[in-house]
Amino acid sequence: MSLLEIENLSLTIGDTPILKEIELSVAPGEIMGLVGESGSGKSMTALTVMRLLPHAARATGRVTFDGIDILAATEDQMCALRGDDIGMVFQEPMTALNPVKTIGEQVAEGIRWHTRASRADAEERARKMLDRVGLPSAKFPLSRYPHELSGGQRQRVVIAIACALKPKLLIADEPTTALDVVLQAQILDLLRDLVAESRMGLLLISHDLAVVTEMADRITILRHGEVMEAGDTASTLSGQLHPYTRQLAQASMHVPARAKPHLVGTDQPLLQVEGITRDYPGRRTSLFRRAPAIRAVDDVSLSMAPGQSVALVGRSGCGKSTLARMILALDRPSSGAIRFRGEAITGKSEAELKPARRDMQVVFQDPYGSFDPRQKVEKLVAEPLHVLEKKPTRAESREMVAHALHEVGLDQRDMDKYPHEFSGGQRQRLSIARAIITRPKLVVADEPVSALDVSIRAQILDLFAGLNQKLGIAYLFITHDLTVARAITDEVLVMHEGKIVERGKTNDVLDHPQSEAARALVAAAPDLHRAIAKRMQEQG
Amino acid sequence: MTLRIDIPEETFRSILAKAFGNTAFVTGFAITVLIVAMAVISYVWTPYDVTKLVIADKTQGPSLAHWFGTDHFGRDILSMIMVGARNSIAVALVAVGIGMGVGVPLGTFAAARGGLVDEALMRVNDLVFAFPALLSAIMITAIFGPGAVNAIIAIGIFNIPVFARVARAGALAVWPREFILAARAAGKSRTQISIEHVLPNIATLLLVQGTIQFALGILAEAGLSYLGLGAQPPMPSWGRMLFDAQTRMVVAPWMAIFPGMAIVVTVLGLNLLGDGIADILDPKSRRQR
Numbered sequence: 048m049s050l051l052e053i054e055n056l057s058l059t060i061g062d063t064p065i066l067k068e069i070e071l072s073v074a075p076g077e078i079m080g081l082v083g084e085s086g087s088g089k090s091m092t093a094l095t096v097m098r099l100l101p102h103a104a105r106a107t108g109r110v111t112f113d114g115i116d117i118l119a120a121t122e123d124q125m126c127a128l129r130g131d132d133i134g135m136v137f138q139e140p141m142t143a144l145n146p147v148k149t150i151g152e153q154v155a156e157g158i159r160w161h162t163r164a165s166r167a168d169a170e171e172r173a174r175k176m177l178d179r180v181g182l183p184s185a186k187f188p189l190s191r192y193p194h195e196l197s198g199g200q201r202q203r204v205v206i207a208i209a210c211a212l213k214p215k216l217l218i219a220d221e222p223t224t225a226l227d228v229v230l231q232a233q234i235l236d237l238l239r240d241l242v243a244e245s246r247m248g249l250l251l252i253s254h255d256l257a258v259v260t261e262m263a264d265r266i267t268i269l270r271h272g273e274v275m276e277a278g279d280t281a282s283t284l285s286g287q288l289h290p291y292t293r294q295l296a297q298a299s300m301h302v303p304a305r306a307k308p309h310l311v312g313t314d315q316p317l318l319q320v321e322g323i324t325r326d327y328p329g330r331r332t333s334l335f336r337r338a339p340a341i342r343a344v345d346d347v348s349l350s351m352a353p354g355q356s357v358a359l360v361g362r363s364g365c366g367k368s369t370l371a372r373m374i375l376a377l378d379r380p381s382s383g384a385i386r387f388r389g390e391a392i393t394g395k396s397e398a399e400l401k402p403a404r405r406d407m408q409v410v411f412q413d414p415y416g417s418f419d420p421r422q423k424v425e426k427l428v429a430e431p432l433h434v435l436e437k438k439p440t441r442a443e444s445r446e447m448v449a450h451a452l453h454e455v456g457l458d459q460r461d462m463d464k465y466p467h468e469f470s471g472g473q474r475q476r477l478s479i480a481r482a483i484i485t486r487p488k489l490v491v492a493d494e495p496v497s498a499l500d501v502s503i504r505a506q507i508l509d510l511f512a513g514l515n516q517k518l519g520i521a522y523l524f525i526t527h528d529l530t531v532a533r534a535i536t537d538e539v540l541v542m543h544e545g546k547i548v549e550r551g552k553t554n555d556v557l558d559h560p561q562s563e564a565a566r567a568l569v570a571a572a573p574d575l576h577r578a579i580a581k582r583m584q585e586q587g
Numbered sequence: 588m589t590l591r592i593d594i595p596e597e598t599f600r601s602i603l604a605k606a607f608g609n610t611a612f613v614t615g616f617a618i619t620v621l622i623v624a625m626a627v628i629s630y631v632w633t634p635y636d637v638t639k640l641v642i643a644d645k646t647q648g649p650s651l652a653h654w655f656g657t658d659h660f661g662r663d664i665l666s667m668i669m670v671g672a673r674n675s676i677a678v679a680l681v682a683v684g685i686g687m688g689v690g691v692p693l694g695t696f697a698a699a700r701g702g703l704v705d706e707a708l709m710r711v712n713d714l715v716f717a718f719p720a721l722l723s724a725i726m727i728t729a730i731f732g733p734g735a736v737n738a739i740i741a742i743g744i745f746n747i748p749v750f751a752r753v754a755r756a757g758a759l760a761v762w763p764r765e766f767i768l769a770a771r772a773a774g775k776s777r778t779q780i781s782i783e784h785v786l787p788n789i790a791t792l793l794l795v796q797g798t799i800q801f802a803l804g805i806l807a808e809a810g811l812s813y814l815g816l817g818a819q820p821p822m823p824s825w826g827r828m829l830f831d832a833q834t835r836m837v838v839a840p841w842m843a844i845f846p847g848m849a850i851v852v853t854v855l856g857l858n859l860l861g862d863g864i865a866d867i868l869d870p871k872s873r874r875q876r
Contacts, residue, residue: 375772397776404774417765421787427766431773481769 050075050248056108065091066272076246080263084500088272089252093218098125131161134209138221140201144193150204151189158211180207199230216248227363227527232571256299257573281582301505302534303512318351323383343369345545356522358532361542367525371491404434408482412494414474418466425462428481451480472503493525508534529572541565605867612863618856626672635663637670638821646839656841667823668849674824679804681739686746694754699777712748720745720807728816735818742807746800753796757789791868798861802854809850
């Protein structure tokens, strides 16, 4: 018998239909993967099972958990279920924990509430649970606060809270999306072990087909609130009978078509970074004493030719973004020199930097945060024009914005809209339009596709590749996603704890990694081909 | 969670529709309009002349002829409240203007520069803030003499640190956002970024603080007039009316009740208006119902 049975579930919020006739079931000890792009209704399905929907939502159909009709249950019944029989793990480990409570308190809280255990008993169980998820109390005492832990460690605490009472069902909503690949592999292993240990059912929600293929026994693919295809993971993905399944699988393995790397024939390197180091002052331990400085970037040198695409890969916190900010002259190195087109840019004033700024632009990760919500697209995209020697007139600037929008595949009428009127992928196009409007020689892209759905990601990668061909722009791609690096760059630099530990041709490094750090990254990176092959093998 | 609730398109019309669905805003707005209308009408017409003393009519209770009664000189209290509203609104409005005009640039500048400049500015700010508004007002009027203008300056100075703090706190929350980084990468100076990106994003915050300071300004003006440090006779003011009523509370309670009501209702109305604006314009404070 199934543990969770969703039959014919439909959901509307106000007048907007969100889910249409969803069918889904999870058996004890089974991992069910729920895949779909953003807005497909994955999270809403999870929230329906938890009955944590917004007030305006109306659900019809049947949701049965362990013999209980969820949609008809009273709030008291639901409170007893939540956290006890059904646990939930959220995506963002930074905000899912209460910053003013210790991790011990947060794990013990649910135990005390549901079992009426004494404080000491609950703490003992919390200690065991934290030990189980890989945070032994000898190294991570219960009195730690969330901010004293890294992202991966925090996600372990969230899992400990969700699993503390041995729930029958665990719902994990994008549990690893905010983590780098190495941490992702560790957390997925942990979840898999927990399922095997206690025959818990796991509903794993993800946009990443490779992750779900590696983990799930069965898979349900959602699109626009409807189930497109459901079934056994291996046969569903190896067969790819449904067109949407095929489309998703192809998009997640997409490699943009590129001709020869576009090299502009000059000997002078475009960018030279020579032995730069960045120290952040340590925390003040007393009035006169500081902890030793934290070295974010340690003696890094690199060089880029015009038109070349270079990937900078590494785990989160390895210093990639700090390095990028120094190259963009948004942060000053503690020592070392950066030369752009042969001219030093370190230690110059903002006015002296103007010529360099013209040829150097940036694309950020978050398509939602990188635009001022109060300005129209015309002004936002035209922002870099202000560094031009001769300020363009309003008409000229409109003309240039229209041209840039056209180049990234948007309509010139879009310039009178506000950023919130665009989808995530369109906003990333806007971001690229803003970066290329001054015809720069170098674009630094900091995780430009990691917040996007797979099909959108494929389009944006194509756009990057196309602009490299057409305009000869050199890219410095910062990413923790090796498929992106492989898709679009000629050379790769692997960064680990502030140092560059390996460099070389992208395919060489990714196929035969030499350094420890590069090997760990390659091994942990989810790969759809590999995952499907492994599944097929397991089933014979 | 991948759940993202997109901010719906905010047109002028949708904001207006939302505004009129918000009880706090509608009530506050109605009261504010009423008070301002009273003040404006008082320039062209009041039921009685407030400068004319009619001793024969002194301390009369509310009647059809004198809705709110008369004071100890026989002046019509309704007329005096109407004329007094002018004074209260003018003083509070200009004081908010002074506070915003000086405080907001100061706060955004402090946030943009950071470090020692920020620290120094904010500590001076704390120093000004440490004096109770009324105390500093008494100090200023003691030095420069009583009068409406000095009251405005006194209340205005008290407003500066309030706005500086709100602007700085708001600006600090905007500065780490990625679009600021993008603007810096585009070569914009800190001043330009402050004006183009930071100010529009903290405008709501300032507007709400403005209505609250406006209400506090009216209270402060009433307090100063009560002490005889605000507008000077024969110009009627709400605070002064309360002072006059104090010794006659038992014989002529209406002399205290109506000016008191005027102050309470105005302050209440402005606070409701501020709450309403905050609810309407800030998507984060909007409660899901």
